[in-house]
Amino acid sequence: MIKASGAWKKKPAQKKIGIVLAHAFLAVLAFLWLIPIFWVILTSFRGTKGSYSSTFLPSFYTLDNYVKLFTDFSVxxxxxxxxxxxxxxxxxxxxxxxxxxxxxxxxxxxxxxxxxxxxxxxxxxxxxxxxxxxxxxxxxxxxxxxxxxxxxxxxxxxxxxxxxxxxxxxxxxxxxxxxxxxxxxxxxxxxxxxxxxxxxxxxxxxxxxxxxxxxxxxxxxxxxxxxxxxxxxxxxxxxxxxxxxxxxxxxxxxxxxxxxxxxxxxxxxxxxxxxxxxxxxxxxxxxxxxxx
Amino acid sequence: MKKRLTPKTTFLQALKEGSGWEYLSAAVWGAGCAARGQIIKGLLFLAAEAGVIGYMLSSGLYNLDKLMTLGTVGQQKVWNDEKSIFEYIDGDRSLNILLYGIITVAILICGIMLLRASVKASYRAGSFKKQGKRAPGFRRELRAYADERLHMTLLTPPLLGICAFTLLPLVFMACMAFTNYSVLDKKLVLFDWVGLKNFERTLALNGSLGQTFWSVLGWTILWALAATFSNYILGMLLALFINWKEIRIKKFWRFCFVLTVAVPHFVTLLIMRQMLQPNGAVNVLLKELGWIDSPLPFFTDTSWARITVILINIWVGVPYTLLQITGILQSIPQELYESAKVDGANPFVTFTRITLPYMLFVTTPYLITVFTGNINNFNVIYLTSAGLPRAVGSTAGDTDLLITWLYKLTIDNQYYDVGAVIGIITFITLSIVSLLTFRFSGSYRNEEGFR
CATH class of the missing domain: 1.10.3720.10 (MetI-like)
Structure with missing residues (x-):
């Protein structure tokens, strides 16, 4: 670790900024790719019913959706x-x-x-x-x-x-x-x-x-x-x-x-x-x- | 080494060089084997012959005869005196006739193959006799199926599966392209051979069907090119980026992307569809942020829909490319890069002169597979845009590929004849593209080999 941070200090400032920016860019990309997956997980705990929600993030969370799958056999x-x-x-x-x-x-x-x-x-x-x-x-x-x-x-x-x-x-x-x-x-x-x-x-x-x-x-x-x-x-x-x-x-x-x-x-x-x-x-x- | 049990012979060679027994074996299967002491083998051949001939006489010839016309008798109404009602009597069912006809042809082909096998087996048994040896007994031959004929033992079950559940259905469906099996003119029970009429109708530039076809074909090819190369290039750039030596926690970044491949596609695609609806999550989010006033027409405007499905495919496909390409990138000889550095090449030149040609060289077969996959990419289209937006009166929408159109034509609209034509044309398109690519990559390989 010490060695690595030493190498980091030696780098010119311009390159440091570039590396930080690169990581930020990767983070944004990864986030974009993971949005739909986060969204499904959040929706699976969503408290309000219906296919559309007026807010992007659910307003409250519940386990009912899971319970319904294993108890409601009507349809x-x-x-x-x-x-x-x-x-x-x-x-x-x-x-x-x-x-x-x-x-x-x-x-x-x-x-x-x-x-x-x-x-x-x-x-x-x-x-x-x-x-x-x-x-x-x-x-x-x-x-x-x-x-x-x-x-x-x-x-x-x-x-x-x-x-x-x-x-x-x-x-x-x-x-x-x-x-x-x-x-x-x-x-x-x-x-x-x-x-x-x-x-x-x-x-x-x-x-x-x-x-x-x-x-x-x-x-x-x-x-x-x-x-x-x-x-x-x-x-x-x-x-x-x-x-x-x-x-x-x-x-x-x-x-x-x-x-x-x-x-x-x-x-x-x-x-x-x-x-x-x-x-x-x-x-x-x-x-x-x-x-x- | 053990002596070969099966010296190589071809059917014609066996007939030419063989004795009268070989000719007899063509008529009475197994005769030659039995005469040289392979009694059980001969009897098995004979039993097979009896089976094939029995089948042909009992129903095969009838099926073949019916196959010529695909049935002529329609459903009939007959007065039943006892019950004093009209009764319906089933007429010919062309679909069944077609299927049984194809099965009969398949059995005939098997019969011809058995005939050839019988002649060859007789010749082989004879050549043992000529050398003064005894022809191998039944047990010895059975044992060969665990040794030098192991490939037959191992391949028979999978090949039977492929013939029954892939090949037979393909032939069956392909035959429909030459009939008028369609909801049009009520040809759903009784239909006829019509030759190449459906192809003419589909390829004609002036008819409504032809116009739909050419526009769908155009979009399919555009889609396949865009989808394949966008995934390939972006996936490679991403892989290179993560491979860059300054990037930390490489495994974590790869995991983030690969996770999206791990979730079943139909789930993520259905969710994308839901998120991109006019009042779906994405539009809601953009409205909350105050960036838009009216919802974006992701699936309702032609250009928007086309770009949306390509973007969705990038989302689906790039992690997959990343997964497959990372290993190859690491296998590029480092000396190439080092010498490029010495010569003062910048990163862009290094990419276009070393990385890209090397990758293209190694991954051409993979690219063909991906291209084929994209031409037949049912899920990404059907589960997201479902081919919409669709013009009134047309069977295909603006984002429909040949394959989703095929689905709509057959399952939704019951135009089986045209559906089958589309299937065959898809196959022809793919064959041409693969052949050309192989040609191209072959000459490419000779000019400039990397290894």
Whole structure:
């Protein structure tokens, strides 16, 4: 510390002002970026009802908005929505992780004749608006009669995880970083490729598996479009996102706006912590994908 | 090393060089394998053939026949004598016919692939015989699926998932572009193939649909360029700024920005929408401060709305860019900067001559991904401006992208045919852009490699 402050004293005054200004500028930027988040948190405790408030900051604070979410089931059954989302998210994250890790592992560490072709095909499919297959999926499931009752959950899980294998890039980037010499050494010792996968690469890959699990678990909490189209009027199967979107519809917004903010806080806490816990992989996966 | 279980052959090579068994294997799958002692494998092939042929005879051919016309019989009213009432009898449902037709075509393609596999397997078994060895038994082949054919084992489940829930729906939707499946003329139950008519209608400059399309396409491309590069450049400047050696508590600053990525986007976007309404929080705040008298038209005026959504996207996207770019910035070789300093380059020159080219070089694939993401950026538009403001009588608003327009056309208005056309055109646009960028970055890479 003493050393640092010594260095600080040595700097010319002009530079000192510049550094202070730079910090002030960063603070203003950070503040601008955080305003909406502060505002949601404040609104979730707001005492006055209604979607609009005549003052920017609430005039008094209360916990009622949170209580309402868990006690007032007249229009929205928030605990039920949470449960629905949890069920779908749990199944989705197991299936998608299995798909993503299989594809990423195969494309990264195994060499076979159609490998390049498959990667190109995946790239082409990824260029189609994902939305297009989503809408078509909805019609297919409607035809099958899977958009009513408990089957609705199954169709959500199927659509969320079905195409998951296409998003293999981050996991592949991770597998690319594990030295291939390990595999070769093991195979020289007579290890089959399956045993290389099971005994050598998987133990080294726990971070990426956890990352993929958490990421796909958060998916159903974040997506609302698909759930909204699939559920339609089936309120019993709403996920949190659909329910929250409905709270802002014209007929409910007046009564439910502050509770919407509370719900936003409730689901943001776990999703944000999952994200912050796994954020370093975003840049790792990226540098991996650059390497090709 | 162990001997290869599967010497490489192509289908045609197998037919040309093979014996009569290979030709027989094309007609009776698995015959060649069974003759060389691979009895179980041969029987499995035969069972598959029986399955495919059985399916084709029982319903496949019927489905294909129906697919040609997409159904001809409408709903009929029939007098029921016993109950003395008119009863409705369902006619053909074109949507179902289309789906079953596509599934049948998929099964046919699988059949052709199995046929080729049968011929190749027979040739392989034969080549073992020729070398005087025994063809590998069933167990040995099964074991190969945990070893040299592990890729097949691992890829089969994900590929099945992708085919069923991504590829099939895409083909299904793409086919609708060539029909007249639309609320127009009440073609919702029974519709026909119309060829390229929908494309003509959409691309025509004089029709109302065509005019809407071109204006939406223009705005979509403008939006994607603005959104991609504003995020990229601002995110990079922010990352450089935080990386500046004089800045203290770097981690804290990064955390402030990254926190906004962590909160689910649909939440923050819906909140932005609420805050920017005519009597929302932002206007209230500005009024309290006495800066404005009447609310700012964030989503009600075309230019305002367009700038607002781009600004919102900057808010959403810059922290994300920051997160992804920080690592790469730190990997730029320091010698480059040092030698630039020696040559007397100022910070601006250093940025435009070293940082920017290096970043562009490393991040071109990333930029394409982001550009694609922005062309298909449904949430930022739909959850904030919802495409508004919209001119009377038009299906698309001034901030609608192709993708949100696609949603409105299909889900809200039931113009499925045009919706599918929009989807295909989006795909074509994206393919052209990615191809051009790859071309450009390829030549760029050869001219001036950093590594």
């Amino acid at each position: 929205f059954n928030f605990p039920q929505m949470l449960l629905n989302t949890l069920i779908v998210a749990a199944a989705t994250c197991m299936l998608s992780t299995f798909f993503v890790v299989s594809v990423a592992y195969t494309l990264s560490r195994l060499r076979f004749s159609s490998r390049k072709k498959l990667m190109n095909a995946a790239m082409i499919i990824n260029l189609f608006p994902g939305f297009m297959s989503m809408i078509a999926n909805y019609y297919i499931f409607k035809m099958l009669g899977w958009t009513n009752g408990p089957l609705l959950r199954l169709s959500m899980i199927a659509i969320y995880s079905g195409g998951a294998g296409l998003g293999y890039h981050i996991a592949k980037g991770f597998f690319d970083t594990i030295p291939i010499a390990l595999d070769e050494a093991a195979m020289l010792d007579g290890c089959t490729k399956w045993n290389v996968l099971r005994k050598i690469v998987m133990p080294l890959s726990k971070p990426i598996i956890v990352f993929t699990l958490l990421n796909s678990f958060a998916g159903p909490f974040k997506d609302f479009m698909l759930a909204k189209i699939l559920c339609g009027p089936n309120k019993d199967y709403y996920t949190v996102a659909v329910g929250m979107y409905q709270m802002l519809e014209r007929e409910y917004i007046d009564q439910w706006f502050c509770s919407f903010a509370s719900a936003a806080v409730i689901i943001s806490i776990p999703v944000a912590s999952l994200f912050l816990a796994t954020q370093k992989y975003y840049s790792i996966g990226f540098s991996g994908s650059v390497k090709g």
